[in-house]
Amino acid sequence: MAGRSITVVGECVADAFVEPGAARPGELALRVLPGGGPANTAVALARLGTPTRFLGRISGDPFGELFRAHLAGSGVELSGAVRAAEPSTLALAALDGDGHADYSFHAEGTADWQWTGPELAAARADGSVCVHTGSLALVREPGGPRIEDLLADVRAGATVSIDPNVRPLLVEPEAYRRRLPRWCELADLLRLSADDLALLLPDTTPEQASDRFHRAGARLVVITLAEHGALASLDGRRVRVPAPPTPVVDTVGAGDSFTAGLLHSLAEQGFLGGRLDALTAEGLERACAFAARVAARTVAVAGANPPWAGEL
Template sequence: MAGRQITVVGECVADAFVERDGARPGELALRVLPGGGPANTAVALARLGTPTRFVGRISADPFGELFRAHLAGSGVDLTGTVAAAEPSTLALAALDGEGRATYSFHAEGTADWQWTGAELAAARADGSVCLHTGSLALVRDPGGPRIEELLAAARPYATVSIDPNVRPLLAAPEQYRRRLDHWCELADLLRLSEDDLHILLPGTTPEDACDRWHAAGARLVVVTLAERGALASLDGHRLRVAAPVTHVADSVGAGDSFTAGLLHSLAAQGHLGGRLDSLTPDELERACTFAARVAARTVAVPGANPPWADDL
């Protein structure tokens, strides 16, 4: 099992969706679902059949209980989690008419960012072929720099995957820009959305962005383009994959599911555990096409609820 295991490091977030129907006068009705980019990716990986370990700081509050049940119920190994005294992070999400979510965050002093070096030691040399992280846990202090140290320590034995998952309401874009070149030095795979690109490098085409991040050190860069599919660049060799036509309930968790599908396929093809040296363009196209299918199944249902292997 450990030969294909992927470890995911990062946050869990309680996604509270405003319920337009059903609230009585004077009330705000919320439906709370488990979320957080890294946690979503771990759930999607495990449901696809990849042995997955999640390393996160999970609160003992009711949201934390929800996170643990969701992750464990999806088959994620939680032996690397920390029982945190701090409260859970909460994101209040409102959906527009096209299912796109806008968020407000309640994240000051919450469990997800308070990493110590000793806590992260559980993720070192654990037999995984890949270490994936990103999102807020990687950019917020005090934990972000400690996760960067973990990535550097993991490189001798594991492929490193990073999804910046830019959240400008919680971390200024300049914080991401200042650290992104260093992340590219650490990462073999950088996956981000077109929205992330517009925030990080306004006015830059996906192709030019790929070249910039290749020069900084990332060997494989994938930019997801919503209904237009994805652009992948392997050492500058470009390919595009289409997004399957699907009804969109909402876009929550789409990018996280794409990342999971991509990593799952790369693991199944035997390409994780090093610097992606043996990966060919045809194999990358196969992985990205599968990832697009996983993302399409995720956007077809409300919330970050990725498909199981049998669903595909």
């Protein structure tokens, strides 16, 4: 794939939602949807029209078949995906009255974290203007450090985007804090949510956090602030965009969709493919406003179901 293609590296997760009204006495009814932060981002990018390649270790179990069908059906290219022998990662989610999900994870020994050097060596990004990764696959052993090595290799020709997507129930925030300086060295774009920021740097404002991440090496820092929109900081130049008013069904996949909208717009404007040297404040504001629209459409429907380009 050439032109403005983007490669996404990371996990697929089966999101099993509790369905309180669907169970008979003595049963628990679940509705299983394909998820996982990187996979959600890849789906959203492809649906927006960006040529997208997904590098993941996808199990051969029924959840893995669900992931493959979902990714391919959204237009994601899967030639770099590994068919893994290990089982899929499962997240059990219960939604509160505001649509926020409370997760418990079943992730020990699952496929997503078991990257080997030869697997990633065979899955190098070819011609992509950007490589995006993050979430659990980047922080969990043994695969995380190997993905970092991949990012160091591809930086010569591709913009690197990282979304830490902190999951404190599965990995202690301190593990993210230890790795964050290295991620800032590797990343041209660092995207976090307000929840991520509260876990990583308590009592730190988005502006203070942005400056700290800039000093560590990240040129562009984008912090999404839920209903308050987003703050973007490019080498210290700030851009703020509001969140479009929208009814919220649930917030699952909202941040992943924002990231996809941001990368899609930056690619479409010709800013990806290096160290973001040509990016302007105007181009950044346009990209963030588009990303906010994509995220708004995602929270208006159930699950991580980002919009197609024609729906925008």
